Amino acid sequence: MAAMTWRPARCWCPSLLQVFRFQVAQVHLGRPTMRASQQDFENAMNQVKLLKKDPGNQVKLKLYALYKQATDGPCNMPKPGVFDLVNKAKWEAWNALGSLPKETARQNYVDLVSSLSPSSEASSQGKHEADEKVQGSKDIVVTSEDGITKIVLNRPTKKNAITFQMYQDIILALKNASTDSSAITAFTGTGDYYCSGNDLTNFTSASGGKEEAASRGAVVLREFVNSFIDFPKPLVAVVNGPAVGISVTLLGLFDAVYASDKATFHTPFSHLGQSPEACSSYTFPKIMGSAKATEMLLFGKKLTAREAWAQGLVTEVFPESTFENEVWTRLKAYAKLPPNSMRISKELIRKNEKEKLHAINAEECTTLQARWLSEECINALMNFMSRKAKL
Numbered sequence: 001m002a003a004m005t006w007r008p009a010r011c012w013c014p015s016l017l018q019v020f021r022f023q024v025a026q027v028h029l030g031r032p033t034m035r036a037s038q039q040d041f042e043n044a045m046n047q048v049k050l051l052k053k054d055p056g057n058q059v060k061l062k063l064y065a066l067y068k069q070a071t072d073g074p075c076n077m078p079k080p081g082v083f084d085l086v087n088k089a090k091w092e093a094w095n096a097l098g099s100l101p102k103e104t105a106r107q108n109y110v111d112l113v114s115s116l117s118p119s120s121e122a123s124s125q126g127k128h129e130a131d132e133k134v135q136g137s138k139d140i141v142v143t144s145e146d147g148i149t150k151i152v153l154n155r156p157t158k159k160n161a162i163t164f165q166m167y168q169d170i171i172l173a174l175k176n177a178s179t180d181s182s183a184i185t186a187f188t189g190t191g192d193y194y195c196s197g198n199d200l201t202n203f204t205s206a207s208g209g210k211e212e213a214a215s216r217g218a219v220v221l222r223e224f225v226n227s228f229i230d231f232p233k234p235l236v237a238v239v240n241g242p243a244v245g246i247s248v249t250l251l252g253l254f255d256a257v258y259a260s261d262k263a264t265f266h267t268p269f270s271h272l273g274q275s276p277e278a279c280s281s282y283t284f285p286k287i288m289g290s291a292k293a294t295e296m297l298l299f300g301k302k303l304t305a306r307e308a309w310a311q312g313l314v315t316e317v318f319p320e321s322t323f324e325n326e327v328w329t330r331l332k333a334y335a336k337l338p339p340n341s342m343r344i345s346k347e348l349i350r351k352n353e354k355e356k357l358h359a360i361n362a363e364e365c366t367t368l369q370a371r372w373l374s375e376e377c378i379n380a381l382m383n384f385m386s387r388k389a390k391l
């Protein structure tokens with residue numbers, strides 16, 4: 001009988017589903033046929049292999065944990081080492097099930113797989129395709145009217161977390177906006193969040209080793225932030241909800257920041273084993289003083305919209321009920337002002353800092369590249385990924 005083996009991850013972030021499918025295939029072939037519910041269980045295992053869409057790391061960890069609990073009972077393996085990221089996340093997911101009976105785990109596994117089954121997947125896929133047809137949407141939607149180019153973070157199911165592709169999309173959107181006919185460019189988010197910052201699975205789902213992922217991240221981040229430093233037109237953030245991480249630090253490079261009173265501003269860099277980016281190590285002390293900047297960037301203090309306004313990070317706070325209407329009405333009026341005059345005035349305000357900002361950006365990216373490889377950061381990312389498996 002093929003034993004269920006505990007395989008060290010070949011590289012720090014293989015796709016969990018690939019590893020999971022391989023291990024299930026190994027065990028499935030060797031298992032003798034057992035009771036009818038075991039048959040449902042094995043059918044469910046086959047269904048997992050037929051999934052067209054990656055169900056996401058959280059679901060894969062849950063599937064793995066339920067599979068192990070149903071076949072081997074409570075977690076009986078030694079905890080993997082801190083750098084054995086994938087197996088550590090899997091161990092934690094399995095261990096979190098405690099003494100859940102095998103039959104219950106088996107039933108939960110079958111139920112979870114049936115919720116991912118091709119029929120339900122097709123309906124959600126159909127819905128997604130329908131959405132794409134209606135909105136023509138990607139994760140970044142760009143529109144231009146009334147003299148305003150609007151760059152919308154459109155990934156509400158993930159709180160508008162920014163993927164590597166979205167970074168590239170935004171760089172291109174800013175490049176196009178810098179020369180289009182609009183007078184002002186504005187950023188905002190779809191759904192209840194403005195943006196929950198960098199997608200924390202960017203590094204765990206990247207192909208290649210962790211060094212390669214960190215190096216790529218630093219290159220992308222540097223180009224991304226430079227596109228904000230060099231943007232020639234008035235750049236306005238319309239913060240419609242909570243903002244986290246890079247979506248907050250970037251605000252120091254915007255020309256105006258209008259926030260709903262339900263917005264919050266959070267930079268949990270120390271919690272994530274990371275360090276400040278988007279020139280915030282310079283702009284935040286300059287805007288709010290070093291003590292307030294320390295509270296945000298080192299201690300991760302989350303600010304309300306009014307606190308962010310009091311510290312100079314937000315230009316004006318609006319009641320949620322009138323936020324969209326008031327802000328866009330105002331920006332449409334501003335967009336009617338002579339565009340060349342606004343562009344030239346912005347250049348006068350920003351030109352003395354540009355070279356310095358580019359140098360600060362480069363240093364922050366180098367620092368972050370090292371942080372992303374640190375044990376503190378790797379642990380924090382794995383904790384984030386496996387946090388729901390513990391529920």
Ligand SMILES: CCCC/C=C/CC(=O)SCCNC(=O)CCNC(=O)[C@H](O)C(C)(C)COP(=O)(O)OP(=O)(O)OC[C@H]1O[C@@H](n2cnc3c(N)ncnc32)[C@H](O)[C@@H]1OP(=O)(O)O
Pocket residue numbers: 056058157158159161162196197198199200201202217218220221244245246247268269272274277388
């Ligand atoms: C390459 C350039 C790198 C630049 C580096 C920048 C640094 C940063 O930006 S650091 C900040 C990173 N962001 C975070 O730490 C926020 C992490 N997310 C959360 O803490 C919570 O999700 C939330 C407080 C934002 C919302 O919590 P809530 O309970 O309301 O909703 P959730 O169920 O947690 O989220 C819904 C859904 O969205 C996924 N998600 C949310 N934020 C992120 C994210 N930053 N990265 C990846 N995925 C995120 C979350 O996992 C949920 O997905 P599932 O429904 O599939 O579980």
